[in-house]
Amino acid sequence: MSLLDPQERSARGTAIKAEVTGNPAPEPQTPLEESWRDFVYAEVWSRPGLDRRARYLVALAGAAFAASERDLELYVEGALKGEALTVTELREAALHLAVYGGWSRGGLVDSAVSRVAERLGLPAAERTPIRAAPWDPQVRSEEGAQEFINVMTFPGGPPATPYLEAIRNFVFGEMWCRYDGLDQRSRRWLTLVGVCESGAETPIRTHIHAAMASGNCKPQEMQEFVLQYGIHAGWPKASVIQGVVFEMIKKIEAGLPHDA
């Protein structure tokens, strides 16, 4: 078997890091920086199984949960310069993450986008208002119930509490459906990081299943997601996800629902 060359690996990592962050990659000064180059960029971001746009969305959500303003700016700047995501899409990503990780974490992303956009001299993004016309609350509730099915691939329960009512009215009735700002597949990666970070079994199981059952994400991409997620959340959190991904891929391949 042919030997692998550490200098080739480092050169690959340096090149990918420069692409991902949108700036020349400086020489590592610490073991951590070296591992970013030689493992995270050279051996993870380099993998073909998941596109770079998806990896950015996982990375952004991960950096928001770690409350790392520096890393948020790195990914935002790289995504904008490399045209992996537009300002409009990043603004929608911040809103989406607010729902799946809390408004303060969404705010960390939104602030990072503002700082980078100002530094790069970008104009404010166009945005669709949440509501422009008067609405019938009954219609809003029904539209939310329908969008729940569209996203989750199964119907939601009755909106019996303030929390459950807000899921129907706002989360699905007003937020998910903003597809002119960010497509459904992209929203999946943000959602998946949010549910994985929560450690909550039911959302983890239902969303991993729905991501594949909806056609947004292939089983092999979901396996790549586990690795990319591990980079940002740490190996122990990802180990739980690896187990559920195995199980849900079997269900998807057998054409079964998540709770079969």
Add this chain to the structure above:
Amino acid sequence: MSLLDPQERSARGTAIKAEVTGNPAPEPQTPLEESWRDFVYAEVWSRPGLDRRARYLVALAGAAFAASERDLELYVEGALKGEALTVTELREAALHLAVYGGWSRGGLVDSAVSRVAERLGLPAAERTPIRAAPWDPQVRSEEGAQEFINVMTFPGGPPATPYLEAIRNFVFGEMWCRYDGLDQRSRRWLTLVGVCESGAETPIRTHIHAAMASGNCKPQEMQEFVLQYGIHAGWPKASVIQGVVFEMIKKIEAGLPHDA
């Protein structure tokens, strides 16, 4: 059915945001900012089922877990200006959160209070020392065991390890009982966020039950808590809490303990 008007909703959100943050609410520039106004303030903080003081305590604890210094300052400033919480109470809240979320997270709150108090020119708060007089360690232990029953509504186990000993001696024997600084009901909201964020099943179940069994919080308020908590922690974490709240309300209504 009469239609609802988006401009009325936005005006309501703007007004409540100004009250909650203690400053005029600027026009939203991003979808996230718009959702703060039209959903978080107009449709959540506006709800009558939970008083604003309780919502502030949930918000402060939530922002501490998200490590958002900006949001911590917003809530601290608003709570002080609107007289929902005093500096003394906010200082106690920081200590309480240290126990339920770690000293570093308590420190994020304490630092935010210091920055805002300085900006507003407020004097240092009066405070009760943890211990002013010599104490008998046996008495401290017994007082802690009694305060545990007072708070949890059931007796704690034997202090068989360093961790369990500290629960009795410090958590209940010296911290919870500082009711001259912050009342028991207010401490509940901080505690609830801390246990919900931990994802730890037993503390979640026992504290949700104890909050109601003690009379500090009504079942309907607990349902409102789930929604307010979801705003700060994200929907997936709150989904677990919604399930436990349903279950514990049934136990409370049947007069049963948490583990019946």
Add this chain to the structure above:
Amino acid sequence: MSLLDPQERSARGTAIKAEVTGNPAPEPQTPLEESWRDFVYAEVWSRPGLDRRARYLVALAGAAFAASERDLELYVEGALKGEALTVTELREAALHLAVYGGWSRGGLVDSAVSRVAERLGLPAAERTPIRAAPWDPQVRSEEGAQEFINVMTFPGGPPATPYLEAIRNFVFGEMWCRYDGLDQRSRRWLTLVGVCESGAETPIRTHIHAAMASGNCKPQEMQEFVLQYGIHAGWPKASVIQGVVFEMIKKIEAGLPHDA
């Protein structure tokens, strides 16, 4: 029984705080600061059951998960001044934490080390490159599998997915084995905080067992770890760990594996 004196306790806390942070401890101005002195330093860091180097590693990892830049700097400065940890070891700790808590959290530690080292005028640390010579990927995989056994005390499963492959190749094949930078016992404390923060049952159980089964950590030290961890993560998260520690100590004393 003789009475304990609050002034003696405060004096002890002040002295230990000054040692741990490497700077004179100012007079507390808030209840939180008072509790740092009179509980955290006087009654926890003062305990003989766990050495200070171990407590620093738990504290650093805990502050990284709380995203507290201020507390990270306090511990880094104190550890360096008191010669509990070298710059080389702190750099390795940042890398180790990246694996168990995500690269962004490792980055928070690495940045804090850089800021403190610059402030103290320390030279850059020597470091061993991740790979200096060409390697056979099959050998790397086998070495990783062997190091897994060395650390976990049982064999890992097949590297059937990108995530599992990276565990073998990088986590154990390239990272854990950097013992010339940081010894195995020290790596345990960082690992333990990482798995405890994840809330993931299997890593929590296997790593608590392995820490003792490997001889890196005695049962009594593990009990002290629960308390020190609680200081940084909050009582609810530590309550889960206390339960697992009880259970795993019994297994260790009976000579049983973690899943017996």
